[in-house]
Amino acid sequence: MPARVTCEGIRHAVLWKFGHLGKPQIPSQHEALISELQKRWPAVPEAVVGSPADSFDRLAMLFRAQHRYITVCFFLHLLRPTEIPIIDQHNFRAMNHYINVVRPGFRHTQRPSRYSDLITLRSFLSAIRSGWIAVEPSTAPNQSDLDRFLMMYGKALKSERVPAVRIGREEHRLEEQAEYSHAIRETNAEGTITLPHGGPAAAFELSRLIQHIKQSGRTYIIQGQTQCAFLAHPKPASLDFWLRKNYAKNPDTKQAVNRVISQIVSTGRFEQGQFICPDSGHLCKGIRIVDAA
Numbered sequence: 030m031p032a033r034v035t036c037e038g039i040r041h042a043v044l045w046k047f048g049h050l051g052k053p054q055i056p057s058q059h060e061a062l063i064s065e066l067q068k069r070w071p072a073v074p075e076a077v078v079g080s081p082a083d084s085f086d087r088l089a090m091l092f093r094a095q096h097r098y099i100t101v102c103f104f105l106h107l108l109r110p111t112e113i114p115i116i117d118q119h120n121f122r123a124m125n126h127y128i129n130v131v132r133p134g135f136r137h138t139q140r141p142s143r144y145s146d147l148i149t150l151r152s153f154l155s156a157i158r159s160g161w162i163a164v165e166p167s168t169a170p171n172q173s174d175l176d177r178f179l180m181m182y183g184k185a186l187k188s189e190r191v192p193a194v195r196i197g198r199e200e201h202r203l204e205e206q207a208e209y210s211h212a213i214r215e216t217n218a219e220g221t222i223t224l225p226h227g228g229p230a231a232a233f234e235l236s237r238l239i240q241h242i243k244q245s246g247r248t249y250i251i252q253g254q255t256q257c258a259f260l261a262h263p264k265p266a267s268l269d270f271w272l273r274k275n276y277a278k279n280p281d282t283k284q285a286v287n288r289v290i291s292q293i294v295s296t297g298r299f300e301q302g303q304f305i306c307p308d309s310g311h312l313c314k315g316i317r318i319v320d321a322a
Contacts, residue, residue: 119183
C-alpha cells in the first residue's frame with residue numbers, strides 16, 4: 030500500500046533503480062531526487078487511484094516528471110506490478126529490435142517517453158510469454174527473467190552501435206555472405222551436407238537430420254559447436270554432438286561449424302534463430318525446420 034511506504038523505502042528503491050545500493054557515495058542529482066520524492070510521497074496514495082493511465086498522468090504531475098519519465102514508470106510498476114512492467118531504454122531497445130525482425134521497416138521511438146510506450150512494452154511482453162507458454166510451457170520464463178534478458182540484450186545492442194564495432198559487423202556480414210555462397214556450392218541437389226572437419230568424405234543426409242529433430246519432439250536443434258573432447262561435450266542434445274556421434278571420423282573435433290549451418294540453411298528447409306537449449310536452458314544459436322508439418 031502506498032500509504033505504508035516509508036522514506037527509507039523510497040530511498041532504497043531509488044538506489045536500487047540506479048545501481049547505487051551499497052555504494053559509499055551517491056550522485057548529488059539522485060540524492061536530490063530522493064529528497065523530492067520523499068517530500069511529495071504523502072500525495073501518492075490519492076494519485077494512484079483509478080486506471081493505470083490516470084495514475085501515470087497524476088504521478089507525472091506530482092513528480093514534475095518532464096525529465097523523469099523512467100522514475101514515474103518505475104514507481105508506478107512498484108505500486109501496480111501486475112499491470113505495469115518495468116521500462117527503461119534498454120528493454121525498450123530490445124523490444125524494437127525484435128519487432129523489427131518480424132516486421133521489417135517497423136518504426137518506433139528510440140527512447141520511451143509516453144504512456145503509450147509503456148503499454149506497447151506490456152503488450153509485447155504478454156505476447157512473448159503467451160506464445161512461449163503455448164509452445165513450450167515448461168521452459169517459459171517469468172516476466173522478471175524475460176525483463177532481465179531484454180535489459181541485457183538491449184545493453185548489448187547499444188554497445189554495438191559504436192563506429193568501430195559497426196565496421197566489424199559489416200566485415201562479418203561480408204564473411205557470412207561468402208560463406209553462404211560457398212555452402213550452396215558444397216550442398217548437392219539430394220541434400221547431402223558435407224562436414225569440412227569430419228574427415229575424408231564425411232557427410233550426412235539432410236533427411237536424417239530432419240528425422241532426428243522430429244524424434245526429439247522439437248522443431249529445432251541447437252548448434253552447440255564446442256572445442257572439447259566428445260566425452261566431455263556439455264550439450265548432448267545439440268547438432269554438434271549428433272554429428273560427432275554419427276558422422277565424424279574424429280569425434281573429438283567440433284563439427285557443427287558455421288559452414289555446416291550455412292549449407293543446411295541454403296537448402297531452404299531450415300532457418301537460423303535463437304532457441305532454448307534443452308541442456309543449458311539458455312537462448313542459443315540453432316536451426317529450425319521451416320515446415321515441420
